[in-house]
Amino acid sequence: MKNFLVKKVPLLLLFFTICNLQSQNISKNKKALLTSIEKHQNALIEISDTIWTLAETAFEETESSKILSDYAEKQGFTVERGVAEMPTAFVATYGSGKPVISVLGEFDALPGISQKAEPTKNPLKEGAAGHGCGHNLFGAGSLGAAIAIKELIEQGKIKGTIKFFGTPSEEKFFGKIWMVNAGLWDDVDVNISWHPGPDTRADVQSSLALIDFKVEFFGQAAHASADPWNGRSASDALELYTAGVNYYREHVKPTVRMHYHIQDGGQVVNVVPDYSRLWMRVRDTKRSGMMPVYERVVEMAQGAAILANVEYKVSLISGIYEVLVNRTGGKIMQKNLEMLGPINYTDEEISFGKKIQEATGKPQIGMDSEIRALKETKEHPGGGSTDVGDVSWNVANINLSVTTAPKDTPWHSWAVVACGGMSIGHKGMIYSSKAMSMTMLDLFENPELVTKVKAEYKERKGDEVYKAIIPEGPPPIPTKK
Known part of the structure; x- marks a missing residue:
């Protein structure tokens, strides 16, 4: 892969991040999480970039799944591959006992939007797929958070179990439905998820329920x-x-x-x-x-x-299903975002972002990673759909959005692909690892928080009996040619 001018995350910037946090009232365990993530950051970026280049689509993410699961195994996780009758789905587990906290990782691309890491439309391979939703960052960032928590468990600083779920085919067939149906979250207390976006926030908005048919x-x-x-x-x-x-x-x-x-x-x-x-x-x-x-x-x-x-x-x-919001969890995440502060960008990255905005007909205002107050939850939100919704109806779920592309960037487009293969995306990915791991640590260290998050989940779910919206039989894995 080519070394683009602004591809790597500036190590000096990350150093200053730690220094700034050390001046705050941050625990030794949270400092250890940040140190762990920065120790693994080059490997995480390499994993993300390789998945970005592979750009494998729904249920065909063979190499992408292997890269993530192999690295998890190398870090000491026990990995079960091919779960829920899906060859590219896996679960990586470390630790024992309660609480059991899980984190989601996606890695599938979208057809037909291949793009180089450049701010003008220029396919890496004409007609090929591209990561127009940032799932190359999603999987690697979540794995980074899981590894940081795993190291604290390994060192005896916290107790419990961490699980990393490798979830395929979010863009087409929604692989998490079959994983939920297989009972893979039955023993999990709280699930954490993030998604690349145009801003950074503890996400307390729902999504749209969806049904596909032929x-x-x-x-x-x-x-x-x-x-x-x-x-x-x-x-x-x-x-x-x-x-x-x-x-x-x-x-x-x-x-x-x-x-x-x-x-x-x-x-x-x-x-x-x-x-x-x-x-x-x-x-x-x-x-x-x-x-x-x-x-x-x-x-x-x-x-x-x-x-x-x-x-x-x-x-x-x-x-x-639509996402079942958990504001209690959102408040925990919000505190950690405020502790971390916004992502800082170089002049080159801001220029890259403005060129993306110019090329897509948007106001050239650059990047937005400001940490704003937690928003009120809307009864009827707009936006898209996600199979994280099905997870959220089976376990208490905390969502996060992190800036990985310029403000107003058209999602599912070449512009998002471009940002996901260079330092704007990398910075967002590393930031997500930190925010999620810090939030998970709060849950591991404070059993009452787990109780409160689960209590809100049960209250919001009410008497609803979840039933997976899938046809009978195995997942629709494509036949190899």
Whole structure:
């Protein structure tokens, strides 16, 4: 991999971070965490950069998973690979007894957004995948936090168990659902997660529940000019279906989102197509609001099939819950962010960020890592979806967002890929390791905090009985060619 001008995290800057913290009322154990993370930082950056270059997509993250699990094993973790019938899923465990604290790591990329670590659009490999959601940083940063905690357990300074979950396919099939369904969090007291973002905050906002399904239409092929009356067009049904969905948009609540991807609308223009297929997605801020919309949109497939005189089939792919917020945990995280303070950037990094903003048509205001007050939790947030939601309905969960790209950067884009392969992303990743490990340490050292976090989880969950939204059978692992 090329050595870009601003690729590595300035060691001097990290030294000053420790000095600043030493002037505060920070415990010896937290200082030890920071020292551990900075000891491993070059290895963590190398892991992240290698995963960034590999850019492996959903359920195909063979090398990325191996890099993370091998490094965890090298550090003394017991690693179980291929959990929940997914070859790239794993659990790395160290310690024994309570509390059991876990941390999530993702590592899958997005198709078609390959990009060099440059502030103008320039694919590393034309048409290839790229880490447009920063999951190369996600996995490595979480592993850094787990290792720091592991070393304190090993030294006898704290007691309990640390688990690092390697979770594949967040961008497509949502691998955590199958891991939850396999009971992998049943013995965990509190889970910690982070995500790369345009700002740094203890994340106390929920996400959108989501359901994915495939709609297929089956007709009769015929010559499109010579005898079209002998054909029954699956493409007609597809168009009628999407028209129905689009008319329905006017009559759903503002919190609902519906979108689709036409995967097969016919192959050639002179044949009445006998097959068509699209991937359909429905979201809402609450699963309870999403399900009636889903049921209605499924019914529309039958209507489209009747109109086009074809057969149809609807197949569930998977679905995820909204994140169950835990403000008690968020307050613990917030204190550690305030202790760490904001990330500092060099003039080169600020310039890089402004060039990203210029290239994507955004105001050139640079980076934003300011630590603001903890926000109020919105009843109906905007944004995207994540299978962390399913984890959060099965164990108390604390979320964190850390700056890894400039303000207002379009997510799932080449711009995020660019930042994830250089020092802006690296700094955010190392910062996430520190913030998460410090928060985990608070839980290990203070059993009453664990009790309070779990009590809020139980109160917010209420009588809801979690049920995974997945079809019967194993996860949809792609067949190797």
